[in-house]
Amino acid sequence: MTTETLTNKQWRLKQRPVGEPSAETWEFTQAEVPSIKDGQVLIKIEYISVDPAMRGWLNDAKSYIAPVAVGDVMRAGTVGKILESKLEGFEAGDYVGGYSGVQAYDVSDGTGLYKIDPNLAPLPYYLGVLGMPGMTGYFGLLNTGEPKEGETVVVSGAAGAVGGLVGQIAKIKGCRVVGIAGGPEKCQFLIDELGFDAVIDYKNENVKAGLQKACPDGVDVYFDNVGGDILDDVLTQINLKARIVICGAISQYNNTTPVKGPSNYLSLLVNRARMEGIVVFDNAKEYSVAAKEIAGWIQEGKVKVKDHIVEGIDTFPDTLMMLFKGQNFGKLIIKVGD
Ligand code: NAP
Numbered sequence: 001m002t003t004e005t006l007t008n009k010q011w012r013l014k015q016r017p018v019g020e021p022s023a024e025t026w027e028f029t030q031a032e033v034p035s036i037k038d039g040q041v042l043i044k045i046e047y048i049s050v051d052p053a054m055r056g057w058l059n060d061a062k063s064y065i066a067p068v069a070v071g072d073v074m075r076a077g078t079v080g081k082i083l084e085s086k087l088e089g090f091e092a093g094d095y096v097g098g099y100s101g102v103q104a105y106d107v108s109d110g111t112g113l114y115k116i117d118p119n120l121a122p123l124p125y126y127l128g129v130l131g132m133p134g135m136t137g138y139f140g141l142l143n144t145g146e147p148k149e150g151e152t153v154v155v156s157g158a159a160g161a162v163g164g165l166v167g168q169i170a171k172i173k174g175c176r177v178v179g180i181a182g183g184p185e186k187c188q189f190l191i192d193e194l195g196f197d198a199v200i201d202y203k204n205e206n207v208k209a210g211l212q213k214a215c216p217d218g219v220d221v222y223f224d225n226v227g228g229d230i231l232d233d234v235l236t237q238i239n240l241k242a243r244i245v246i247c248g249a250i251s252q253y254n255n256t257t258p259v260k261g262p263s264n265y266l267s268l269l270v271n272r273a274r275m276e277g278i279v280v281f282d283n284a285k286e287y288s289v290a291a292k293e294i295a296g297w298i299q300e301g302k303v304k305v306k307d308h309i310v311e312g313i314d315t316f317p318d319t320l321m322m323l324f325k326g327q328n329f330g331k332l333i334i335k336v337g338d
Contacts, residue, residue, distance in 0.1 A: 006033040010103040011316045019256045033105045042084040043106045048334040049077035049127040055253040073101040128331030130291045133161035136280040138290040145221040149174035157225030159186035161331035178214045182326045207233040226251045235264035244275035306330030
């Protein structure tokens with residue numbers, strides 16, 4: 001196999017955005033794919049995960065992971081096929097997951113690379129329900145939310161990659177599940193397809209009034225994907241010893257003003273409740289156990305999967321923005337194409 005004729009397409013960070021990323025944030029580059037050396041593999045990337053976390057990785061700030069450096073290929077979770085290997089343990093034809101970034105090909109030394117089986121599940125699942133978002137929902141809900149049968153679990157971003165799974169796992173655990181999502185189509189889907197007990201359309205309803213109606217016994221677990229006003233509203237409805245899982249705060253990621261914190265936090269004191277942040281990577285050693293259980297639920301029809309696949313790596317800057325406009329319906333993924 002010769003790599004001489006292959007041209008890579010890459011999206012690089014050109015300058016750090018203030019507020020929303022824009023055309024000025026990115027640079028599109030093309031370059032010949034280099035030949036691999038001993039200890040390397042060449043991967044043709046097939047699918048790229050587009051995640052809200054990408055916005056945080058653009059900030060030059062201390063976080064759970066280093067920011068993407070200006071000039072670098074944008075970090076992204078990926079799945080692809082090995083075209084050529086000079087690395088022990090990997091062969092041409094193997095499918096692999098990893099963090100190859102927003103590009104069409106990757107020459108890798110194997111760091112962070114793991115084999116996946118395209119016969120066990122469709123490739124996009126490895127970026128969604130069986131990948132990072134799936135692991136986030138699974139461990140965040142079960143280990144930090146600790147839902148018990150009969151309890152009420154509220155989840156925001158409920159029609160998204162993480163939220164959709166959280167609600168379905170909470171149903172499996174015997175909870176009353178209330179989803180918060182934007183728009184009638186997403187809300188109807190949560191009831192009809194994912195089996196949620198109640199929904200609140202935060203774009204068209206008063207969230208606090210919606211919670212009072214949908215959670216007559218109060219809120220025991222709140223899985224927060226959005227932060228801001230919705231977190232504040234849920235705090236007014238929590239029960240004694242409630243658990244608030246701080247998974248994300250997408251409503252705040254593009255703020256140019258300080259992040260809006262929960263002014264109702266004293267509800268934690270009154271209710272002896274706890275609010276705890278989670279980072280999915282802390283559970284890396286147990287991913288395979290979780291993926292096996294989730295795959296079993298999918299097979300049994302207890303977990304339904306919704307991916308939103310956009311064609312073409314060229315679309316990356318616009319596709320990323322879909323997350324912040326609520327334009328994705330399910331796990332957002334780019335299909336790289338030829
Ligand atoms: P997602 O829910 O599939 O997509 C993002 C969704 O956020 C949009 O579809 C939109 O849904 C909603 N949204 C956007 N702006 C909003 C706003 N101003 N107010 C309320 N909702 C808004 O994304 P995901 O991948 O599943 O991620 C969900 C959250 O989990 C994010 O906050 C992400 O950062 C976090 N996360 C954390 C970890 C971790 O380790 N802590 C790991 C993965 C993800 P609507 O149409 O319903 O508005």
